[in-house]
Amino acid sequence: MTPSPVNTALLEDLTRAAERDGINKTVVGAVIADGDGRVLLLHRMADDYLGGLWELPSGGVDEGESLIEALRREVAEETGLAVSSVGDYLGHFDYRSGSGRATRQFNFAATVTGADEPVKLTEHDAHLWADRSEQDRVSSAPRAVLDTWCHRAA
Numbered sequence: 634m635t636p637s638p639v640n641t642a643l644l645e646d647l648t649r650a651a652e653r654d655g656i657n658k659t660v661v662g663a664v665i666a667d668g669d670g671r672v673l674l675l676h677r678m679a680d681d682y683l684g685g686l687w688e689l690p691s692g693g694v695d696e697g698e699s700l701i702e703a704l705r706r707e708v709a710e711e712t713g714l715a716v717s718s719v720g721d722y723l724g725h726f727d728y729r730s731g732s733g734r735a736t737r738q739f740n741f742a743a744t745v746t747g748a749d750e751p752v753k754l755t756e757h758d759a760h761l762w763a764d765r766s767e768q769d770r771v772s773s774a775p776r777a778v779l780d781t782w783c784h785r786a787a
Contacts, residue, residue, distance in 0.1 A: 639701060639719050639720060639722065639741065643722060644699065644700050644701070647700070647722070647725070647739055648700070651737045654727075654735075654737070655735055656727070656735050656736065656737040657734040657735050657736070658693060658730055658734045658735070658736040658737075659693070659694040659700070659736070659737055659738075659739065660691055660692060660693050660694065660736055660737065660738040660739070661691060661692065661694060661700050661703045661704040661707060661738065661739050661740070661741065662688075662689040662690065662691035662704075662738050662739070662740040662741070662775070662778070663689060663690045663691065663704055663707075663708050663716070663719075663740070663741060663742075663743040664689060664723060664740060664741070664742050664743065664778065664779065664782045665690060665708070665714070665743050665744070665745055666742075666782075666786075667749070667762050668749070669762075669764075670764070670765075670786070671762035671763055671764050671767075672689075672762070672763050672768060672779060672782070673689075673690060673712070673752070673760060673761075673762055673763075674687045674688065674689065674760065674761045674762075674763045674767075674768070674770060674771060675687070675688055675689070675690055675711060675712070675754070675756075675757040675759075675760050676688075676757050676758055676759035676760065676761070677757060677758075678756075678757065678758045679758075681756075682730075682731035683731075686771075686772065687761070687770040687771045688771060688772075688775060689740065689771070689775050689778070690707065690708050690711050690712055691707060691711075691738060691740075692706075692707030692710065692711065693707075700739055700741075701719050701741075704716060704719055704741060704743060705719070708743065708745065710755060710756070711754070711755060711756050711757065712745075712752045712753060712754070712760070713750075713751075713752060713753030713755075714745040714746075714747065714750065714752065715745060715746045715747070716743050716744070716745055717744050717745060717746045718743070718744045719741050719742075719743050720741065720742045720743070720744070721741065721742040721782075721785055722739070722740070722741055723740040723741060723742060723778045723781045723782050723785075724740055724777065724778055724781055725737050725738055725739045725740060726738055726740075726774035726775070726777070726778070728774070738774075740775075740778045742782060742785075765783065
């Protein structure tokens with residue numbers, strides 16, 4: 634599935650809604666698929682917050698940074714892959730960060746250049762190109778995001 638361009642007005646609405654909802658921290662997550670339709674999952678180190686969890690490539694949005702800028706930066710930092718396009722908004726989920734902050738993760742379909750290139754991990758101890766049967770390794774919140782992605786890709 635090739636992502637369609639992200640609507641700027643939608644991004645602004647998402648940010649405003651998070652502020653209205655009392656969200657203190659925003660995070661972006663990427664659903665990145667390879668040519669075979671498998672999705673990239675990353676495994677958190679055991680000694681990290683939520684250690685041992687499989688997750689989407691994701692990370693915090695810095696002050697003054699747009700959601701899309703953060704997504705491109707975080708994917709590059711965590712995987713060494715370059716995002717070539719960001720598309721469909723796939724939903725969000727809320728959680729408490731390790732410091733107790735109300736956090737919202739906004740999730741998008743993303744395409745990377747060189748999806749066949751090796752993943753270079755910097756913050757995780759493993760990665761997996763997960764087919765549909767392996768995607769249940771993630772917790773229920775990102776699983777709902779993956780379900781949305783799968784329905785749109787069909």
